[in-house]
Amino acid sequence: MSAAPPPPPVLLDGAGGDTITDVSGDPLDRRSFVLAATGLGASLLIAVLSILPAPFAIGGPGPTFDTLSEVEGVPLVEIEGAPTFPASGELRLTTVSVARGSSSAFTLGRVLRGWADEARYVVPEEEVFGTPDEEEVFEEQSAQAWITSQESATVAALEALDQPVPAELEVAEVIPTSLATGLLEPGDVIVALNGQDVPTFSALADVLADVTPGDDVSVSYVRGGQTAEVAFATLDDGAGGALMGLGIDPGFELPIDVSVQIDSVGGPSAGLMFSLAIMDMLTEADELADARVAGTGTIDASGDVGAIGGIAMKMHGAVDAGADYFLAPADNCGEVIGNVPAGLDVYSVETLDDAYAAIIGIGSGDTDSLQSCRSP
Structure with a gap:
């Protein structure tokens, strides 16, 4: 069977230029031609832009870490100086991952998909990273906040267990x-x-x-x-x-030593989940009873839970990791409402005592007294 002949070419009519005539003699009006040419130009532009690096930063759900788990046989949160007890379930700290167009060379297509995805944000790179000097300062502060949050988490956990820390x-x-x-x-x-x-x-x-x-x-x-x-x-x-x-x-003057086997995370927002892991490990009770809980929030030495950024993305990351429950700082409730992924129960906490009561309630199946974020 022979192949079908190609369609006839389109030719410009030299008589006045008001019409375009194909070889069959059928006229096409100028508007149709302009629309066709414009559409072709736009398609070519999008095609070119879709393969060029875009100067944007894309934030999305980052990896989660179960603070009760082990990494190559070593506890992710390791305690020395006090007896510890086996813990069931999961207490996952959540993170946000940010990619930058200048280093990852993602395309406009990825940027457009990021804009359309409720679990991500897209902003110009400078809004996230600032100038090179500002970025360097931010990275140093983030690393220091990560270390400080671990100390504050330990102090808060001990004092919540009625062990004052001088x-x-x-x-x-x-x-x-x-x-x-x-x-x-x-x-x-x-x-x-x-x-x-x-x-x-x-x-x-x-x-x-x-x-x-x-x-x-x-x-x-x-x-x-x-x-x-x-x-x-x-x-x-x-x-x-x-x-x-x-x-x-x-x-x-800490009576115990706590070390964390994570070196890829910065900032203070994991403090709450560190504190809960320490409390769980230092107590004989099985608080979680195999429940899978994720969360986020800063913690100070007094046990107050503070707001963090990117909570919508962290909730999506929790679902991706298989968590059924999420602990959110009460001051983040405005961002929680309307953004909770399907299948995730979210409880708001103001203090470490609130959070500890929440994991006990979740583990026992008695969550009626726990606080949820509610619309004003």
């Missing part, structure tokens, strides 16, 4: 608006607040929590081996709490 509370900074300016200085060590000894960071926070913003506080401190006392008015933190306007660098 600390030397050294003043690292007096902020310019503080009314302690000229009275306290970096290097001073706070030993008492309003007449109450503060041997731990949480003790300091507890005493300050009873102070009304604007009221005076009396601070006993040690400078150069000498103890002295000053009084000054507190500030308002904007949420009804009192602030001294001091940056405190607590030197913790």
Whole structure:
């Protein structure tokens, strides 16, 4: 069987240029020709752009890590200095992965797919990474925050288990608006607040929590081996709490050593899941009873859970990893609502105590008392 002949070529008509005539003699109007040519040009442009590197950053769900698991026979979270107990289930920390067009050379097609995917975001590279100098500073801060979050997670976990962690509370900074300016200085060590000894960071926070913003506080401190006392008015933190306007660098005396076998993650947002893993491992109870829980959130030494970025992507990453439950900082509820993937139950937590109660409730199947993010 012979092949069908090719379609006849289209030729421009030289008589006035108002029509295009194919060899069969059928006229085509100029509008049809312009539309056809424009469509062809757009298709060619898209084809070219789709293979050229795009100067965008694409964020999406990153890998998750079960903090109760092992890596080549070594616990991902390893504790020395205290007995540990087997733990069932999963406590997964979640991450966000960011790719950049200048180094990954992804195409416009990938950018367009990222825009259309609710689990991803696409922004110009500079919005994420900034200048080279800014990026270097950010990476250094992220690495330091990763290390600091592990210490804070350990302190918070121990104190939540009623094991106080002694600390030397050294003043690292007096902020310019503080009314302690000229009275306290970096290097001073706070030993008492309003007449109450503060041997731990949480003790300091507890005493300050009873102070009304604007009221005076009396601070006993040690400078150069000498103890002295000053009084000054507190500030308002904007949420009804009192602030001294001091940056405190607590030197913790940890009774245990905790090491983490992850070197590919930065930032402080894994703190909550570290704390829960430590609590689970230090207690005989089987809190999870094989439940698969993921989550995110910063943690400070007082056990307060802080908001993080990219929570929608982290929830999708949790589902991809097989988690059935997710713990979200209460301050992230605005981003949680409307973005929860199918099959995932999300509970909001404000403190480590909330989070620990949540995994116990999940493990026992009693979740009625747990808090969920709700629309205002």
